[in-house]
Amino acid sequence: MRTSAEGSGRARRAWQPLWEGAWDGQLPRKLLEKLAPAIRRRQWTCSLEVTVSVQLVGILLVAGTLLLQLAVPMDLSTPLMVAIALLGGGVVGLGYGWVRRPSLFEVAVIVDRRLGLRERMTTLLELLHTQPSSPFLGPLLVDALSRVEAREVARAFPVTLPRRTPWLILALAGVFAWELALTGVTIPGTPASQVVQTIREEGKVLERLARELEQRGKVEVLPETRRLSQELAELGRRFQGDRLERVEALKSVTQLSRELDTARNRLQERLKAEGIDVEREPPADLLRRLDALARKLRSLRESAAPPQEREVGRDPRTLLNNLDELQREGEGLPPGLLQTLQEARRNLEKGDLQGAAGALESAEETVRALRRLLADEEGLSQARGQLQRSAENIARGGAGQSSAEAQTPSGREGGVPPRSRSPGLDQGVPGEQEPTPPSLGPYSGTEPGTGRVVEFSGPPTPRLNTPKTPSQLHGSPGEGQSRWTEVVGKGEESRSLLLPRRAVLGAMREADRYMGRARIPAPFREVVRKYFQELAR
Amino acid sequence: METLEARAEWFRSIHRRIREELGKVIVGHEQVLEEVLIALFAGGHVLLEGVPGLGKTLLVRTLSQCLSLRYSRIQFTPDLMPADIVGTNVVVQDREGRRYFEFQRGPIFSQIVLADEINRATPKTQSALLEAMQEHAVTASGVRYPLEEPFFVLATQNPIEMEGTYPLPEAQLDRFFFKVRVQFPRADELVEIIDRTTTTATQAVAVVADGPTILAMQHLVREVPIASHVKDYVARLILATHPEAEGASPMAKRFVRYGASPRGAQALVLGAKVRALLQGRYNVSFEDIREVALPALRHRIILNFEGEAEGLDPDAIVQRILAETPEVVDARGRPVA
Numbered sequence: 002m003r004t005s006a007e008g009s010g011r012a013r014r015a016w017q018p019l020w021e022g023a024w025d026g027q028l029p030r031k032l033l034e035k036l037a038p039a040i041r042r043r044q045w046t047c048s049l050e051v052t053v054s055v056q057l058v059g060i061l062l063v064a065g066t067l068l069l070q071l072a073v074p075m076d077l078s079t080p081l082m083v084a085i086a087l088l089g090g091g092v093v094g095l096g097y098g099w100v101r102r103p104s105l106f107e108v109a110v111i112v113d114r115r116l117g118l119r120e121r122m123t124t125l126l127e128l129l130h131t132q133p134s135s136p137f138l139g140p141l142l143v144d145a146l147s148r149v150e151a152r153e154v155a156r157a158f159p160v161t162l163p164r165r166t167p168w169l170i171l172a173l174a175g176v177f178a179w180e181l182a183l184t185g186v187t188i189p190g191t192p193a194s195q196v197v198q199t200i201r202e203e204g205k206v207l208e209r210l211a212r213e214l215e216q217r218g219k220v221e222v223l224p225e226t227r228r229l230s231q232e233l234a235e236l237g238r239r240f241q242g243d244r245l246e247r248v249e250a251l252k253s254v255t256q257l258s259r260e261l262d263t264a265r266n267r268l269q270e271r272l273k274a275e276g277i278d279v280e281r282e283p284p285a286d287l288l289r290r291l292d293a294l295a296r297k298l299r300s301l302r303e304s305a306a307p308p309q310e311r312e313v314g315r316d317p318r319t320l321l322n323n324l325d326e327l328q329r330e331g332e333g334l335p336p337g338l339l340q341t342l343q344e345a346r347r348n349l350e351k352g353d354l355q356g357a358a359g360a361l362e363s364a365e366e367t368v369r370a371l372r373r374l375l376a377d378e379e380g381l382s383q384a385r386g387q388l389q390r391s392a393e394n395i396a397r398g399g400a401g402q403s404s405a406e407a408q409t410p411s412g413r414e415g416g417v418p419p420r421s422r423s424p425g426l427d428q429g430v431p432g433e434q435e436p437t438p439p440s441l442g443p444y445s446g447t448e449p450g451t452g453r454v455v456e457f458s459g460p461p462t463p464r465l466n467t468p469k470t471p472s473q474l475h476g477s478p479g480e481g482q483s484r485w486t487e488v489v490g491k492g493e494e495s496r497s498l499l500l501p502r503r504a505v506l507g508a509m510r511e512a513d514r515y516m517g518r519a520r521i522p523a524p525f526r527e528v529v530r531k532y533f534q535e536l537a538r
Numbered sequence: 539m540e541t542l543e544a545r546a547e548w549f550r551s552i553h554r555r556i557r558e559e560l561g562k563v564i565v566g567h568e569q570v571l572e573e574v575l576i577a578l579f580a581g582g583h584v585l586l587e588g589v590p591g592l593g594k595t596l597l598v599r600t601l602s603q604c605l606s607l608r609y610s611r612i613q614f615t616p617d618l619m620p621a622d623i624v625g626t627n628v629v630v631q632d633r634e635g636r637r638y639f640e641f642q643r644g645p646i647f648s649q650i651v652l653a654d655e656i657n658r659a660t661p662k663t664q665s666a667l668l669e670a671m672q673e674h675a676v677t678a679s680g681v682r683y684p685l686e687e688p689f690f691v692l693a694t695q696n697p698i699e700m701e702g703t704y705p706l707p708e709a710q711l712d713r714f715f716f717k718v719r720v721q722f723p724r725a726d727e728l729v730e731i732i733d734r735t736t737t738t739a740t741q742a743v744a745v746v747a748d749g750p751t752i753l754a755m756q757h758l759v760r761e762v763p764i765a766s767h768v769k770d771y772v773a774r775l776i777l778a779t780h781p782e783a784e785g786a787s788p789m790a791k792r793f794v795r796y797g798a799s800p801r802g803a804q805a806l807v808l809g810a811k812v813r814a815l816l817q818g819r820y821n822v823s824f825e826d827i828r829e830v831a832l833p834a835l836r837h838r839i840i841l842n843f844e845g846e847a848e849g850l851d852p853d854a855i856v857q858r859i860l861a862e863t864p865e866v867v868d869a870r871g872r873p874v875a
Contacts, residue, residue, distance in 0.1 A: 110767060110866055110874060124765040124821035136542045137763050141820040522846030524705070 032125075032146060035154045036105065039112055042158035043103040052094025053163040059086025060172040067179050072191040074398050076248040079180045083173070112149075115157035121145040185244025196398040200250045203391040204240025207233055210387050214380050222373060225264045226380035232257055233384055247395055254392045261385045268378040275371055276335030284379040291372045294334070295365060297327050302361035320357070321349050338367050509533045542820070549755055549815050553579070555746045559604040562741040564597050565734065566727035573718045573833045574601065574692070576816075580808035581756045582715020583671050583691040585656070585706075585837060592720045593731075594694040598652040605752065606745040607649035607688070614659035616702060620666035624676050625683075641678055646670050649686055649749060653693035657703045664710050667691065671713040688752045708796065708840060715805050716830075717837035762811040764822040769807070771865050772827055776803045778859045779839055787859045793845030794855060798838035805834035824865045832856055 063082045066075065109122040125141045132138070187193040211234035218227030236257055240250060269279055277287065301323055324346050328339070345360035512533050516526060540548075553575060560571055570586070574597065577584045586594045595611070602609030612623055625644035631637045645651065646667070656664060670676050671691055675684045693714070695706070711717070723731060734741070747755075777783040779797030781790050790797060809830030810822045817826070832853055839852040864873035 114866070119819060119823035119825060120765050120768055120821055121819070121823075123767060124763050127765050128763050132763070135761075135763060137761065137820045140542050140546070141763070144820060520847045520849045522843065524846075 038155035048098025051097040055093045056090030074196040208237030223377040298365040563600045565730040576812045577715045585714040585717045588720025598692045602650040603743045610645035610648035611652040656693040657695040716833035795842040796840040
């Protein structure tokens with residue numbers, strides 16, 4: 002409802018016929034103008050109430066989800082869920098406020114109560130609706146208007162925080178405290194716990210691979226591999242140390258994978274610029290070829306220009322034959338390298354052995370550079386592959402074979418893809434071999450709770466084998482029969498020491514006293530008294 | 539035609555003048571006078587309960603004097619018979635020697651009837667009042683005799699004397715609009731009573747209203763509007779007195795055998811209407827209902843044995859119900875505002 006004059010709003014429309022039928026429209030419009038701000042305020046407060054209520058329900062659902070995550074792995078982000086709950090509550094509250102506008106009567110009830118109008122407003126509205134010709138309508142209207150004339154009706158609806166706001170704040174604080182303190186906590190033996198275990202195991206695998214790559218990067222001077230292996234090691238340590246949730250672990254893996262991809266793309270661009278396409282030929286094969294090429298080039302260069310003054314194989318024809326063979330093996334190699342080899346050949350043909358040796362040295366240098374690039378790319382590719390496998394294992398939640406299990410001696414043959422078995426990696430680093438775990442003892446378990454307990458009790462002694470003598474009698478308790486004997490002597494007539502009337506009167510007094518104390522209902526009190534009167538008679 | 543405001547003002551002025559006239563004779567008892575007059579204007583009967591000597595009979599007599607209504611007093615005793623109240627057919631002989639039965643009207647054929655010490659009569663005699671109180675008519679020998687309006691019964695009973703009394707049956711109690719408790723006067727009021735009654739000074743009571751005036755006032759009372767949520771409150775109050783009802787108060791469930799009847803609801807609403815007019819309002823408020831709840835409901839709540847044994851006062855139950863019952867509830871029964 003906007004204003005009474007415009008006649009908009011559900012309540013206003015409902016009252017419209019009464020307005021124009023029984024009244025000239027002046028006074029009721031005044032009344033509505035008084036009530037309109039109250040209606041808007043009521044609408045706003047209702048909307049806020051619903052907003053906070055829905056938000057509270059949402060936050061409680063989030064809390065329930067957090068509790069559930071103790072046992073069931075769920076890839077849900079708590080901040081996101083909280084944001085959705087708060088936003089959803091806001092949308093629902095606004096929608097509620099928009100759709101459900103408070104009725105005039107509802108507002109009048111509250112105005113009556115909060116402004117102390119003694120139900121004048123509500124009675125007036127109801128009378129307008131049900132008995133528009135009632136003689137009470139006019140006086141009631143004047144009376145009600147005079148009561149609200151000097152008052153701000155909207156003050157009946159003070160702008161205050163919704164009632165459930167403290168609960169909402171409490172629930173929010175609880176959820177965030179949980180998020181800060183208890184994220185990643187799981188109940189042992191549940192699927193959620195298995196996921197955490199998988200993350201830890203993958204962390205170990207990643208850290209081990211990172212160490213290997215770092216070592217290789219140092220040995221073979223692979224800058225990108227060295228750089229990113231440190232990040233990989235950091236990720237592995239985080240996986241082992243922090244209480245990570247699956248979604249967060251996967252996010253970290255994705256982030257590092259993206260970095261690896263970027264670095265690999267850079268390397269591949271450089272390789273492509275050199276004329277090597279790793280997509281066409283596996284890097285491992287390329288590396289083998291380059292290694293062989295480098296060895297032959299060194300041998301050829303040393304034959305053409307020996308480092309010392311030794312005279313070995315200075316026959317240019319033999320050198321030319323070797324060079325031809327080298328060129329044939331080097332098909333598919335970068336054109337620059339081939340050109341250098343051609344130049345060496347031309348120098349050999351001219352008999353310029355020094356020039357040929359220089360060209361061959363240049364070619365050797367090119368091959369070494371190419372090899373470094375390729376090894377760098379291959380190292381990153383290996384890390385990328387491992388990250389992908391780890392991500393898959395974590396996403397499966399430990400349902401399948403973990404990377405650690407895949408790398409055990411039995412699993413290594415089938416589990417590791419061929420690309421990872423590069424010549425560089427196969428060389429291995431001395432002392433980095435994973436030690437074989439000791440075999441399990443007879444009473445040890447691999448997991449908590451799986452160990453066996455064996456009793457070391459010897460044979461029973463003869464004394465213990467003797468039958469047990471019951472020390473207590475067991476039976477069901479019950480009421481037994483008891484016997485009693487009354488010894489009755491011969492009766493003897495004698496006079497009472499107490500006068501009967503005195504005795505009865507004393508009893509009556511006692512009875513009166515107890516009746517005064519006891520809460521005997523009035524109708525029954527008379528019966529008791531009559532009984533004692535009869536007795537006295 | 540007079541405006542409603544004028545009628546309401548006239549109503550209040552009559553009430554004020556009656557109060558003034560009663561005040562000339564009756565010392566104190568403001569609450570009692572107010573409740574008796576509310577019942578009178580609502581067209582209901584009143585049961586006055588109080589120890590002897592508090593001026594119950596004097597109050598009724600004074601009221602009849604200032605209302606200019608025909609007044610009769612019936613002293614209820616164990617040997618009182620229904621015919622002593624209603625009347626009986628007697629053989630009458632005319633001048634020609636023919637004999638025939640003629641109905642001799644009893645003291646019930648008045649407009650203000652004082653049933654003094656009503657609980658001293660047997661239930662059979664007490665029940666003679668039932669038809670008169672409810673239907674304002676008497677049936678004798680198959681003939682129905684309507685009573686003259688307005689018809690107003692004021693009964694008194696002594697709460698402490700039990701011997702030789704017959705507690706009023708529930709049906710009889712329910713027909714009383716209000717049960718008014720006459721309290722012992724305060725010290726200053728006692729002094730005033732001594733001054734007024736132990737000297738030669740007498741107070742003449744002026745006639746303030748007559749039968750038609752009272753009837754017009756009763757008619758005006760019934761016109762006072764009451765909002766639906768106030769009626770709903772009355773209904774919930776009544777249901778709260780019933781131990782077996784869904785919305786029963788825990789106290790009612792424990793101590794009450796029977797709750798208030800629909801007549802209780804009528805008494806609440808009519809009493810509240812009178813109070814609203816007297817307060818200068820044209821509508822019934824929750825406060826009006828609360829104010830008349832005790833006299834309207836206290837005699838309609840029948841305690842069970844536990845309640846009797848605990849010496850519980852029905853007033854305590856009514857007050858607890860008033861405290862527990864929310865005035866306005868929404869569709870789901872939750873308190874509003």
